[in-house]
Amino acid sequence: MEDSKILPLVMDEAWLEPCASAISARHQRFLEVKNAIENHSGSILEFARIHEYYGIHFEKMRNGWVYREWAPAAHNLFLMGDFNGWNRYSHPMRRNHRGDWEIFLPFDEYKDSFLHQSKVKVHIENQKGAFDRIPAYIKRVVQDEQTHDYAGQVWMEQEFEWSDRDFDLSTIKNQPLIYECHVGMALEKHKVGTYLEFEKEILPRIKKAGYNAIQLMAVMEHPYYGSFGYHVSNFFAASSRFGTPEELKSLVNTAHKMGIAVIMDIVHSHAVKNINEGLNEFDGSDHQYFHAGPRGYHEGWDSKLFDYGKWEVLQFLLSNIRYWLEEFHFDGYRFDGVTSIIYNHHGNISFDNPTKYFDEGVDDDAVTYLQLANALIQEISTDKISIAEEVSGMPGLCRPIDDGGIGFDFRLAMGIPDFWIKTLKHKQDEEWDMFELWHELSNRPQKEKTIAYAESHDQALVGDKSLAFWLMDKEMYFNMGLEDENLVIDRGIALHKMIRLVTIGLGGEGYLNFIGNEFGHPEWVDFPRAGNDWSYQYARRQWSLRDNPSLKYKFLADFDEEMIKLVAGYDVCASSHAHQLFLDPQMKILAYERARLIFVFNFHPFESLFGYEIPVRKKSSYQIILHSDEEKFGGFSRLDKSLKYSTDDNGTLKLYLPSRVGMVLKEI
Structure with missing residues (x-):
């Protein structure tokens, strides 16, 4: 010890x-x-380079292809595919000196049959029978359009010409402004979008909106499209439904040339339970990659749980981390389901005592894995970004390992969107609690960084509503025209802007927005499934609403663009925590200082206040540089940005605070 x-x-x-x-x-x-x-x-x-050993590789020294597999409980393995007419037994694999299964295909003998894009599987005989499986380390998996069966695909990787050598990630890591997105649903068309379409049509929108990072969901191959990419089957394969590996590399390369970092949503918290497509019972046992018995099954997610204490599983997952960073130039990861990884109870308790963070519910092997993952990322590059989706508040999650922490750079502030949804669902505007708002958005450790967000994909999925839908609901279908007068829409647009401004200004050291939510996308996200007749109606983004000059969606988008520009220009999220200047629970007023800027909010539904006194820390003159009531943002132009406000002898600013308005002032 x-x-x-x-x-x-x-x-x-x-x-x-x-x-x-x-x-x-x-x-x-x-x-x-x-x-x-x-x-x-x-x-x-x-x-963390075992992926260079397992799987299918061309070995120049031996002049041929070698395929290796770890399957300790299997009786026999056979390679099969297009190259041998899908003969299950003509190409047996043998155990090598390490105990791994291996087969070698000489180039001269197989150059005309073992070809680029040819399909392969491995036939495995084990204690439960004989099964056709997909190689565990395969780098591409495709689905047959007629049979819907999945198979591995031989991918003779082409040398991709990267041109992102000068891309600087360090400044982005200092203040990540993240645009969370899903390639397949990024288009307006009723179809699955592609990497190339995202690169050409969506990246320019993100660049114009001012975000400096994208967070890509559903990159790792998954058999069920509607899983949002969270039931992964093939951990080293980029989803083929969006295009080729080279097309994904092109997307990343282009983003880098635009100054945009690309963060991958990595799913090491669980895996799909499917036998045909995934890792489950690969060698015939229930404990090769996963825990045996009930501990290896997540009832809530209907998926399998990794055994992080097993040497080979550690090597599999750590190699997976290295693979995506080096092969595809990803700039870091958002780790899915970290709470579920850390705790055997998956976080389904109340953390009302500090000792509960460290008691018998903790999976010590899982915590060690996360520390190793972050140590590996830092070894590859200190500029890479590591973000944890973690809701328990595990102490030290985002502290350096040498400090006693787990080593993440940021954690997602999952309590903030829950707070906004709870407030909108259960409280009238007059009941909003400014003390609770301040606490929820500012209560975080001084030395642990947070990504704040008002809503992510979680709040937009079927089963919930986006903030825009909670605020305006069906009125959005009929009253978003510029000439339409509607109190519900007026309220919704005002609060949508205020919620985002107070969240980004107060809630963290970075910020995240889900694709389309910045302009108040009117509908939930529902992927094609039997329950909706396999429709793409809700698995897309209606950019035409944002682009239509006669609709009010542009107000929200334009405000978001100015807000992001201000935050980036003044390093708001990179600054130390906000200092509260004033809070009035009755009048719903909140004022604070951050990054040498003064943020003032009047959340009152109808009270506009004249000459309202806000104490500031420095006697000087100030001017409004952004406010949500500008006409170009769908407001009522009740403020004049040209006016200058000077403190009185007591260091107090006297301001006009219109109802439902947020503003930012700077010293002049």
């Missing part, structure tokens, strides 16, 4: 003193496993 020195995480957070030994123990476990990896492979980087 490591010496009993107190780690920086505990020194900085006095409330964690009762958990000091548990935090020290998790740090020691990480050091022990990392040391074992280094003793075995020389370094974590070398350990």
Whole structure:
């Protein structure tokens, strides 16, 4: 056991003193496993390149293709495919000196049959019978249009000409402004969008909107389109339904040339349970990649759970991290379902005591895996971005490992969108609690960074509503014309802007928006499925609404663009936490200072206040640089941006605060 020195995480957070030994123990476990990896492979980087060994590769020295597979409980393996007329038994694999299954295909013998894009599978005989499976490390999987059967595909990778050498990720990591998106549903057409269409049609929109990063969902291959990409079957294969690997590389390369980082939504929290497409029971056992029995099954997600304590699983997942960063130049990851990874109970308890973060519900092997994953990412590049989707508030999640943390750069502020939905669903405007608003948006550790967001894909999926829909609902279908007068729409547009401005200005060190929500996309997201007759009606984005000059959607989009521009220009999210200047619970007024800017909000539904006094920390003159009531943003032009406001002898600003308006002032 490591010496009993107190780690920086505990020194900085006095409330964690009762958990000091548990935090020290998790740090020691990480050091022990990392040391074992280094003793075995020389370094974590070398350990995380097993994808260069397993799978199908051309070996120049031997002049042929080799295919290797880890399947310890299998009785026999056979390679089959187009190259041998799908003969299940003509090409048996043999165990090599490591105990892995292997077969070699000499180039001279197979050059006319083992071809680029030819389909392959592996026939496996095990204790449960004989099955045709997809190789675990395959880099491309395609579906037959007639039979709907999936198969691996031999992909003779072409040398892609990257031109992103000068792309600088460091400034983006300092303040990520993320546009969360899904390639397949990014178009307005009733179809599955492609990597190339996204590159040509959507990236320019994102660039114009001012976001400096995109977060791509559903990249890893998944058999069911409607899973949103969260039931992964083939971890090293970019989804073929959107195009080829080279087309995905082109998308990333073009984004980099535009100054946009590309973050991948990586799913290491679980895997699809399918036998035909995925890893489940690959060698005939129920514990090859996953935990055996009930522990290996997530009832809520209907999926399989990895055994993070198994050496081969660690190597599989860490190699997967290295693969996407190096092969496709991704700039980092948003790790899905981190709460579920960390806890055997998947976070389904109340964390009302600090010790519950470290008690018997914690999967120690899983925590160590996450630390190793972040250590590996840092080894590859210190500029890469690592984001955790984590809701429990695990202490130290976004602290360096040496401090006693888990090593993520950011965590998603999942409580903020929940707060907004709860407020809109259950409270009248007059009941909004400014103390609760301030607490929910500002309550986070000083030394752990957060990505704030008002809504993500979670809030837009069927089963819930986007904020625009909660605010305006069916009125959006009939009253979004410029000439339409409608109080519901007026309220909705005003609050939509205010919610975003207060969230980005107060809620974190980065910001995220889901594709289309910035202009108030009027409908939920529902992928083609039996329940909707396999329709694409709701699995798309209606850009024509945003582009139509006669509709009010443009107001929301234009405000979002100006808001992002201001935040980027003044490094608002990169600044230290906001300082509250004033809060009036009765009049629904909130004012705070951040990045040397003054943010003032009047959430009152009808009270406009003249000469309202806001105390500021520096006596000076100030001017409004952005407010949500401008006519070009669908407001009522009740404020004049040309006016200058000077503090009185008491250091107080006297402002006109129209109802349902947010404003930002700077010192002049």
